[in-house]
Amino acid sequence: MAESLILFESVINSRWFLRTSIILFLNKINIFKTKLPKVPLEKYSGGSDINETAKYISWRFMQVNRVRLSIYPHLMQATDMTNIRLVFTAVRETILQNA
Secondary structure, three states: OHHHHHHHHHHHOOHHHOOOEEEEEEOOHHHHHHHOOOOOOOOOOOOOOHHHHHHHHHHHHHHOOOOOOEEEEEEOOOOOHHHHHHHHHHHHHHHHHOO
């Protein structure tokens, strides 16, 4: 996750994205659910509740947002078509609201 945070920070704080909204896809939630009880996150002591851990991960990404862009995180499983439809509906609504 550390490498992802560094990359995300460099992108969202770039001068090229000063007036944009960011949609953050946190993919492979199914794999994350199975690994969480076995391999806890560093710097997180909240246990293995998937919802609380997901909030923590989203919070970590929000913390590197120095320019205070609007960020819309979505947990997803790319192989679950129902989930993909829900995420893309939310993304479409976000884009239309910010147009």
